[in-house]
Amino acid sequence: MQISFDRFNPREYARRETLFHVANGYLGVRGSFEEGVPEGVRSIRGAYINGFYDESPIHYEEQLHGFATTQQSMVNLPDVQGITLMLNGEDFTCFTGSMDSFSQQLDTRTGLYLREVTWTSPRGHKTRLTFRRLASFVMPQLFAVEVSAEALNWSGQVSITSTQSGDVRQDSDPQDPRKAAIGRKTLKVKAVSLLEGTSLMRLDTIASGLHLSSAVGHRLPSGFSQTVARHKDVVTWRFEGDVKAGQPFSLTKYCVFADSRRFDKPDVEAKRLLEQASGQPFSHWADLQEKALTQLMASAQAQITGDESLSRSLSYAMYSLLSSAGRDGVGNIASKGLSGEGYEGHYFWDTEIYMFPFFLLTNPEIARALLISRARMLPGAIDHAREMGHAAGALYAWRTITGPECSSYYPSGSAQYHINADIAHAFLSYWQVTGDLSFMADTGFQVLAETARLWLDAGHYQNGQFRIDSVTGPDEYTCIVNNNYYTNRAAQHHLRGLCHLAEALKKAGLYDQAARASALDEGELALFQRAADSMFLPYDEALGICAQDDSFLSKQRLDLGGIPRERFPLLMHYHPLFLYRHQVLKQADTVLAHFLFEDGEDEEVIRRSYHYYEAITTHDSSLSPCVYSMMAARIGEMDKALDYYRSVATLDLYDTHKNTADGIHAANMGGTWMGLTYGFAGLRIKADGLHFRPHLPDGWQKYSFRFRFRDNLVEAVVDEAGIRFTLLDGPGMTVMVDARERLITAPALKA
């Protein structure tokens, strides 16, 4: 599938820098023009390593105890995108002369981004130029660019300048009050060595004590000369040669980054990897790229027949997820992936609730790496719990890179205790899908136990009910409440899941060691079970719906119809107290609980709750529509489900939130995949396996997707006849379709 534009529009430049970023879960480079753009064209030129961050103190005018004190920000790496071409004495840019053709294209099958321009210079010289880029899925430290050009109606001298600049700053925008007016510097160049045509730049972060090596080398067009010079923090190569009309020439630039969070000796590693990379032509890495992507997609293919545009969005969503997710147990998934600095490159619950399912069901080894990255943050979560006044347990940070809380507005930050249960939900799902009990014993149990302890410390009993006060649920328009339904339900699932896991570990003889590692005894397990069984879940008798929290339904209902369109999103136009005072939702809350934890809840209560909350939900968060889409499908309202799904699938490609320039909405990419699988196909992971309630939206001929479960790889196809499964690999399995058992065996049986 190709995402492409065949016209150049300077006003869309920054947005396309996001859409055409290349990334591989470790390294991401925004899709800027190599030669740059003139002042006045909004550009956020940047490159990032997942989890490579700098720190700065957080200032508060009134600082209270336990407020987050240190901001972590994903660092904008040295700029290695720079390549300018002087063609027969004229500088190539898309802003001078004229373009006979122009296209930007990302191929989700090959993993390459391509820019093709046929350019007529001011003096009338025509040149065809092609820029190809990749962030390698095979060598994650490698970003490579190939520039090919052909003089069409001239012969003459070509001078190519390529740069590696350590003089970079974080994104800034003097026009946007939410951003810094002047970008902060987060890197300091410590040394540059120029050796045999390559450059090795060593940098330190300003405050976080991390190190980075950036190595750059080239493959020259044949017959070109090369010079290299360093001036301050910028290394500049110049390649010069004569070309003839109709004789193509090309340059490949190899850029390797290695950081001290992954490598003991980033310098040595960067040098070694650059050598390895530049030993091969661009085509070699492009071939490997396609092979790697094909392999990843072998278990993830999904498509929609009957809506080409949605099918393309789906491809882009899956490709983006694969580009964003860390594989090394260090990097997780930033809320903008590796496509921009929005939200400082922080990890949120977005990973576990919106993106994790895609990996778990298609490439579970990536899901495992994401869980390991969370387990690595456990010490930070334990510290955070202490800062928040808890004598026991761990509280994961609402937003963080390495573990410490980086949210400076705790009512919709640290107060979102549900993140503990969200992470627990991911661990438990992983166990259900993979059956990997040994990982759960080694790693999962301790995370589940420490986070479970927090519920006991945060909650208390009253009249036999276990209550959790003063927390914030998913809906950020209602903060610091008592007994948020979602939170209590998620905590219940967490506590019960831990008790089930303990049973399973006991049966497998793995319990004692796991319990010892968590200093957990039977008495504590019994407390978990009791709290889960006594969990208070607010319910409104009169309305027959689950209440978002103790007080939500007694507040004044906000008449959304009475608010002018331009005052949305509400958080940009209303003080939080105004929002908190009203029945109004930023995003799915109780409805999300019904999505994740449907078992035991009455169908009519789910339906009534959906309608009640939908009417007062603004979807001002991009985390909302996909949930409403999936739950509309769940209650059989397919037109509504499809309407929501369209808005989900098109968010970034059509920039409907007007902020794609700052980076993709990675969770929404997960929502695009889940909207199909969990939404239309009604997929759910339960203790007894996978469940489906398939639906085919009007206008679609069919849709298909693949999933892995235990040792099986299965393709599911949904059409008017229903759902049918093809076992592509593995011993076969049983699933539940509309609550009836279905056997999937080889050779595939028609359903």
Next chain:
Amino acid sequence: MQISFDRFNPREYARRETLFHVANGYLGVRGSFEEGVPEGVRSIRGAYINGFYDESPIHYEEQLHGFATTQQSMVNLPDVQGITLMLNGEDFTCFTGSMDSFSQQLDTRTGLYLREVTWTSPRGHKTRLTFRRLASFVMPQLFAVEVSAEALNWSGQVSITSTQSGDVRQDSDPQDPRKAAIGRKTLKVKAVSLLEGTSLMRLDTIASGLHLSSAVGHRLPSGFSQTVARHKDVVTWRFEGDVKAGQPFSLTKYCVFADSRRFDKPDVEAKRLLEQASGQPFSHWADLQEKALTQLMASAQAQITGDESLSRSLSYAMYSLLSSAGRDGVGNIASKGLSGEGYEGHYFWDTEIYMFPFFLLTNPEIARALLISRARMLPGAIDHAREMGHAAGALYAWRTITGPECSSYYPSGSAQYHINADIAHAFLSYWQVTGDLSFMADTGFQVLAETARLWLDAGHYQNGQFRIDSVTGPDEYTCIVNNNYYTNRAAQHHLRGLCHLAEALKKAGLYDQAARASALDEGELALFQRAADSMFLPYDEALGICAQDDSFLSKQRLDLGGIPRERFPLLMHYHPLFLYRHQVLKQADTVLAHFLFEDGEDEEVIRRSYHYYEAITTHDSSLSPCVYSMMAARIGEMDKALDYYRSVATLDLYDTHKNTADGIHAANMGGTWMGLTYGFAGLRIKADGLHFRPHLPDGWQKYSFRFRFRDNLVEAVVDEAGIRFTLLDGPGMTVMVDARERLITAPALKA
């Protein structure tokens, strides 16, 4: 009464700078040593004009809509305290040589601060030095210092240096994370003119666009020469002469400040006032000071017989209140008075609830000025309401100097909507005590109406009850709650009071104009009445107490006994969410409501509520113990009342909160006066006049206080025989004593 210390203790230096500040409601100067102190001795040298401020932007890492954007800070004025003496070649300081005697003394009767030192220089020269200071109650722009000295065992040259420094900064403390590490500059010197021995310095604030003139002149010791020079922002005078042993000499320094918030031409005014001031010797101003203070105290005298220390505290409290309160309708009362920069010189509800009653009942013209200052902020309160999302009405800022909200942590800032009702309460009390209906028509009605409108916009009806959601009550350990009892009760009083006032204005023929000025019609009045009558007041049947809010009593009770002493105040050691999650109070909340609005509440409910909340109140706010003292007296628990009263009366004099260095606790000064009158004597202002329920604490022989009511000035004395009133002036009046009517006439009748 004298507050005095006869030993010098460098560690108490900053605290005494506060205690010995001189102020008059317009101008305040901290009691620093004229000659300064060496580095290492903590000193906060400063001088302030009530309401003279600079601005700075408030930075938030995550800024939401409606957050306060601009900080206002009371400006540290040019330093005019500087006077150093070189005595026969040796610099006088309290840190060299030795002191044969030392005393610091504030006389609350004369309004003078005195420092007397008998100093032996390192070379053995003995000198007696006396420094006297005043901030004039007669010419509020004047601060005057007189230095007198006598060589005891030497004759020789004396050189006196006196400075006026425009190079000043705001308070800072690199050791205290709550303060800036480097003091911010808020003033810029624009011009200095030196003419005929006087200096006129013109300054502008950096950001707020205000102007200030500082004028300084001297009366020289006879026979001394004078030179003056300016270097950058500092003017330095040198006075030199020869003195003989046993022949005293003295210098008077006159310092006048005039600001552009009060004067169109501060320069002209400062010059004129300096001329007038320096035309008279120090003794002239000292005489006037005593006369003015005597007059103010004529209607405010109060004393305790049987506890000298408490009686002294009471005197200091009244004196401090008179020093702190603005009289000009511009300045209000900062929470630290004019004694320091703590809380940025902001005005809070402290004024109306804790300090206003003293002025209202003793010097109502000052009370009136305070109300005018609030009325002047009404436009800012209307703007603030809009920022907070309210379509109608005014919401007073929680902390401000001129009106805009300056609280950067809204959960215990702007969310304290009760400030509207607190201000309304002061206006209504003023009407009840003075009967000044014309002021209420001209000014009070509009304030009451605009602030009342906010309740209608903030609240809503459910099941016939008027409910107010998502506000914070007085207790800052429980924020953003629904139906805070205090808030709802105070709003009810506010709405009812406004309706009563409307009736009274109608009868007096003043209504139509007042209503027109507020664009208020009968329909709106009926809405106010209905909301008041439908006000929901949470009550717990099982406990038989008023509930602090909808959810407070369902939270976990914090076991205060289990928390180590060093973790108090809790806000310094626990995250707000921890505090919000528990039943724990920073300060009186429901108990304060019962203090202010007792009518209609059951006696047993008041008593039970007191005991319930007292057990979980930390008194981490200095606004709390005085309320618990008064309410202990109210329910007849006199020992407890006295214990609390002692802690109130001694707070600053004994620095029990360890922060007197930052300024006095002005509200607590009000609490000291109220503890006697409202507490032990059971004074209440009600619609039908003054009520008393007098008690005499154990160990006291008697206590007395004076009050004004309408045209009467009365002295009340409480002893074992009960309360008796002496009419000192006026036509006589009726009061209620223990719910029985008592006539006060002249000649005074024994009760």
